[in-house]
Amino acid sequence: MLIAILFSILCSSANAYHWRTCGGHSQIWRSHNLHFKIQDSSFPLNSAERATVVRALNTWNGQNANIDISFEQGYDATISTGDSQNDIFFTSIDGNNTLAQTHSRWRCCWFFGWRTGYRSSDIFFNTQFLWATSIPRTVREWMTPPIVEDQPAYNIEQTALHEIGHAIGLLHDNRTHALMNETYPHAGSPQMRITPHFDDVEGARRLYGNDETHIDLAAWAIDAYSTSSDPDGTYARVTLNPTKMTVTRGNTYSFTHGIENLGNVAANNVPVVWYLSQDNIISTSDVPLSAYSVWNDLLTFNKSTVAHKIPPQLIT
Structure with missing residues (x-):
């Protein structure tokens, strides 16, 4: 019997983003357009990496x-950085700690007024590291550099998201909940979703503007849970990365989760419900662990730890 702890949002901070400036003006793509060539020599058409x-x-x-x-798709025989073309490709980068880099050129000069704006941005991944397209599920898989043959590779998508953030103009933001955190996995471990988070999104909107008013809520577990149960069904075992715990029927346990608003207005009366489920899809056959709690004034990121009692009648 597979047991999963799920929670859902029922419909019903201070920011720390950074960017370059010139003469008091934000450095951005003045056309509000950024066009890349994904080089076929590194990311072949129809490949998982691409x-x-x-x-x-x-x-x-x-x-x-x-x-x-x-x-x-780019098919250039020679790829160079610093020209007027924006390329994404693999190359060797000096230094064992550099997974990828974004090389940008911008204008900052005075000629009867400030002349600013990005001219090119190239993203290149270091060939000295192993890369993967799958999503690692444990903290060790994310954090251990793949120096030894049997160790896992780094995630291309997570690294690409970080570097694209640089390409549009965002600098490092070393808070925990920021894609632009300079230390891999850039807030994208099993504790966080692989996505730009509220601070990254707000930074991009501050740079380029946003004409819409909307609420965009995302809910996820702070810790990843993999689950199994004993053959006799007396208890369900839950693996909490990176440690383990045993969940016994009738006992109470604490679970930590996060909810963030990627929109630009506060959300109120947001109910949250935790379920006991056989899979990762909430359905009418799942068992709610408690009545929902309501969150108000949800504008950016909120983290909460809740205690729930595992009911004696586990689902079958």
Whole structure:
């Protein structure tokens, strides 16, 4: 019997983003357009690696900042940085601690008024590291550098999201809940979703504007749970990365979760419910662990730990 602890949002802070400036003006793409060439020599058409990069580009496009990120497949025999073309490719980067880099050129000069704006941005991944398209599920898989042969690779999508943030103009923001955190996995471990978070999104909207008013809520577990149960069904075992615990029927346990608002207005009367489920899909056959709690004034990120009693009648 597979037991999962699920929770859902029922419909019904201070920011720390950074960017370059010139003469008091934000450095941005003045056209509000950023076009990349995904180089085929590194990311072949129809490859899983290319698909992860495309997904990362589309993810940034979906954040309701007024910048359009587009791309095409590149077949250039020679790839160089610092020209007027924006490339995404693999190359060797000096230094064992550099997973990837974004090399940008911008204008900052005075000629009867300030002349500013980005001219090019190239993203390159370090060939000295192993890369993967799958999503690691444990803290060790995220945090251990793949120096030894049997150790896991780094996630292309997570790294691409971080570097694309640089390409549109965001600098490092070393808070825990920020994609632009300079230390891998950039707030994208099993404790956080792989996505730009509220501070990253707000930074992009501050740079490029946002004409819409909307609430965009996301809920996720702070810790990833993998589950199993003993053959006799007397208890369900829950693996809490990176430690383990045993959940016994009738006992009470604490679970930590986060809710963040990626929109630009506060959300009120947001009810949250935890369920006991056989899978990761909430259905009428699932067992609610308690009545819902209501969150108010949800504007950015909120973290909460709740205690729930595992009912004697586990689902079958």
